[in-house]
Amino acid sequence: MILITGDVHCPHDISKLKPDNFPDGHLTKNDYLIVCGDMGIVWDGSKHDEYWKEWFEQRNYTTLFVDGNHENHPLLNEYPVVEWHGGKVHQIMPSVLHLMRGQIFDIEGSSFLALGGAKSHDIEYRIEGLSWWREEVFSQDDYIEAIRNLRKRDFLVDYVISHDCPSHVLPAIGSYLERNEHTDMLEKIYQQIGYTRWYFGHHHVNMTLPENMRCLYEDIIEVK
Ligand SMILES: [Fe+2]
Numbered sequence: 665m666i667l668i669t670g671d672v673h674c675p676h677d678i679s680k681l682k683p684d685n686f687p688d689g690h691l692t693k694n695d696y697l698i699v700c701g702d703m704g705i706v707w708d709g710s711k712h713d714e715y716w717k718e719w720f721e722q723r724n725y726t727t728l729f730v731d732g733n734h735e736n737h738p739l740l741n742e743y744p745v746v747e748w749h750g751g752k753v754h755q756i757m758p759s760v761l762h763l764m765r766g767q768i769f770d771i772e773g774s775s776f777l778a779l780g781g782a783k784s785h786d787i788e789y790r791i792e793g794l795s796w797w798r799e800e801v802f803s804q805d806d807y808i809e810a811i812r813n814l815r816k817r818d819f820l821v822d823y824v825i826s827h828d829c830p831s832h833v834l835p836a837i838g839s840y841l842e843r844n845e846h847t848d849m850l851e852k853i854y855q856q857i858g859y860t861r862w863y864f865g866h867h868h869v870n871m872t873l874p875e876n877m878r879c880l881y882e883d884i885i886e887v888k
Contacts, residue, residue: 665695666772666887667725668825670865670880673734674704674716680882681723688724693759695725696771698887700865700880701732701780701827706740706756708794721757728753730763731780732827732866737799751778751813765802766810768821774887775817779810779826779853782866783844801846810853823887824862829877830854837867837879861887 671677679685681697705716720727731740740762743754751767763769763778770776781802790796814821830851831843843851854862862877870883878885 665691666698666774667696667884668698668700668863668880668887669884670700670870670882671702671732671734671868672699672704672729673702674707676704677882678716680884686884691724693724693726697723697725697727697884698763698776698825698863699727699729700825700863701730701782702734702865703729703732703762704734705760706743706762707736709736709739717757717760720760723759726759726761728761728763730778730825730827731765733782733784733800735797735800737797741799763825765806766808766813768813768817774822775820776823776825777810777814777821777857777859779824779850781806781846782828783846785841801844802849807849807852811856814853814857819856820858822860824857824859824864826850826862826864828866829862829864829879833873833875833877836873837869837871839867841867863887 707713745752746755749769749771751769752764754762765780768775768777781800783801787796828847831847865880867879868881869879870881871879
């Protein structure tokens, strides 16, 4: 079974995954929970990180996440890169994996394109290297990697998992956030691919959108 949810911002939005709200007794490590970014477990390398990494490792399922803007990207990049289900991941824990940008994974017979990252809108209140990292946005290298992998699949995937959404989707969400170089990069990819469903987080709403897109926050749904 593959489940998917929105931002966790560990520990701020972890309650949806606490056993009282999300009993996982029926799941095994061969089941997956995908988090659409802002995971928040690789933040400062402190005991906070260690506690929550271990917390996810102790769950009955395997946790997969794309990165959001609220991650420590340089620290994330220090984790070992491992080939997993056809794409590259950072192995945070044995069963907690970061789906790297532009990679495509084959899971339970479906393909998943990972497009992490987003542009923070509050950097004036943040400190570079402590609470904000410029690697948060999709780079040209990330884009080249995504296109390189998509080309091998004739630009067709079953699912797209991103943190933010393509620029043209923003008005439909009613987001106060404006388009930026990151959403434009997602837009550029959107224009070139075919997909069955596209899931993303970042906007803190649960909303079904046109073009088979869905924004997730508290909702935990099954990917079918
Ligand atoms: Fe975010």
